[in-house]
């Protein structure tokens with residue numbers, strides 16, 4: 001077995017470069033060594049940057065990686081701050097807890113209390129909106145942000161607009177964290193731990209699943225990802241990070257009032273994540289630093305320029321944001337990466353194939369076993385009958401082609417037999433199971449894998465990462481295991497399998513290239529490699545030969561023949577008649593949603609109805625169907 005490195009390699013030209021890991025560790029060391037020599041004011045500022053960055057890290061995951069938007073993170077910060085403030089200062093809480101918890105431990109109870117509230121609220125909001133696409137989550141978070149802000153301001157027991165005072169400092173093993181100097185250290189340690197955990201999460205099977213959310217629900221579900229569940233979990237994770245930030249804030253500030261948790265601040269957090277670079281964890285830190293420092297400077301400079309005090313910084317700040325976003329659409333972090341690429345290269349992964357665990361394997365069904373069976377499948381869109389009592393089967397060890405003119409109902413049928421949509425009438429059985437209203441991920445779980453007519457890849461991610469997503473259901477490590485690097489052997493196996501499929505499909509030279517940089521035909525092959533990485537029993541290919549050159553089609557034909565020989569059942573929707581007739585064992589022809597013929601390629605090529613309907617009239621002779629030998 002190949003024991004080479006499986007991760008992304010530094011590909012830069014020229015002399016030796018520093019790895020990002022080295023640069024990061026050096027930067028942390030510089031910060032740690034210089035901390036005690038920084039002026040008080042800088043330490044306070046650094047503390048705030050750390051607190052904001054913690055919230056922005058959650059937003060990077062949510063928005064930049066997962067494709068969801070939240071304006072309500074400030075409210076979760078408020079939950080963390082008020083929960084601990086209440087537990088530590090309220091006489092009621094003191095009375096309730098005095099016999100259970102010693103006073104110095106109250107902040108930890110406060111943290112737990114805040115995390116539980118945030119978890120419950122985020123889970124409820126996430127579950128309600130998780131299945132809905134579009135603007136529901138942003139609207140929900142606005143409503144949540146507004147209502148919580150007014151709740152803080154109007155509740156007597158939370159101190160109303162004046163807030164709660166007298167919050168004690170944190171104590172760690174008898175060591176009081178009672179100054180910004182000390183709290184700053186703790187804040188940055190927490191931030192760095194959070195960055196490490198989130199980095200590990202993103203660099204895992206679960207991270208790929210999170211990224212797949214941005215590729216659209218249909219694609220992600222077809223890979224076996226429960227998208228609603230992942231969205232909810234991601235929203236909860238971002239909320240928990242914001243809550244921890246709020247808890248630290250309360251113990252640094254030692255009092256809380258509603259103002260820092262209003263909707264404006266929620267929008268500012270979003271700015272930090274987006275300006276920093278929405279898809280990059282370190283972008284959160286950069287965004288938090290830039291915006292905090294900018295605000296600080298503007299608050300000093302603008303009143304001096306205008307000769308009067310006022311919130312001028314808000315106006316200038318807004319204009320600057322528009323400019324930055326217009327000029328650096330992907331955020332500042334990718335720009336910084338580009339500028340420093342000459343000296344700093346991405347660090348290589350330390351995963352070795354030799355460390356790999358075993359992935360789940362599926363036993364191939366004996367040749368001829370019926371894998372998929374559509375029985376009188378009818379699909380109506382209003383008055384339009386897109387599929388009319390379509391019946392067909394797919395057996396192990398065969399290539400079955402589904403052909404028909406544009407609009408014949410092929411894609412609709414594909415959707416019916418892969419869980420994207422449900423038939424209006426009729427039934428679909430897969431691997432002996434009746435798939436009534438089953439989602440795509442259920443089909444994937446049973447061994448069905450597919451490609452798409454319109455390629456659905458994550459364009460900015462490498463070919464390797466895209467293909468590895470296909471193996472999602474063959475591995476099992478969850479979020480916590482990934483964060484703590486307890487998934488490395490399994491991850492090595494997933495990447496090894498992805499590499500194997502990429503090489504098998506002839507794309508070995510493109511493993512580390514972003515998928516979007518490949519030609520469209522190659523991207524279709526990447527989709528096939530991704531489908532194969534799931535170790536399927538049945539493969540549904542939607543126009544796999546579209547965009548391929550002659551030689552590439554021949555290579556694809558060879559690959560599909562080999563897969564057929566290995567016992568896979570392959571259903572192909574294709575317009576290229578030469579490709580189909582050369583490859584298929586059976587052909588089914590659809591016209592206006594109805595099966596008009598089914599049989600061997602020879603029978604189909606000689607079928608008068610097919611020639612009339614599909615090839616444009618009876619004047620076509622059978623031999624005119626071009627077949628490439």
Ligand SMILES: Nc1ncnc2c1ncn2[C@@H]1O[C@H](COP(=O)(O)OP(=O)(O)OP(=O)(O)O)[C@@H](O)[C@H]1O
Nearest residue numbers: 381384385386404405406407408409410411412413
């Ligand atoms: N969601 C939908 N709502 C309404 N009509 C639809 C929907 N999806 C498909 N149709 C209609 O159903 C019919 C069959 O479409 P379908 O996309 O399945 O055909 P096709 O054979 O895949 O065509 P092509 O080869 O061009 O992809 C078409 O008339 C199409 O307009």
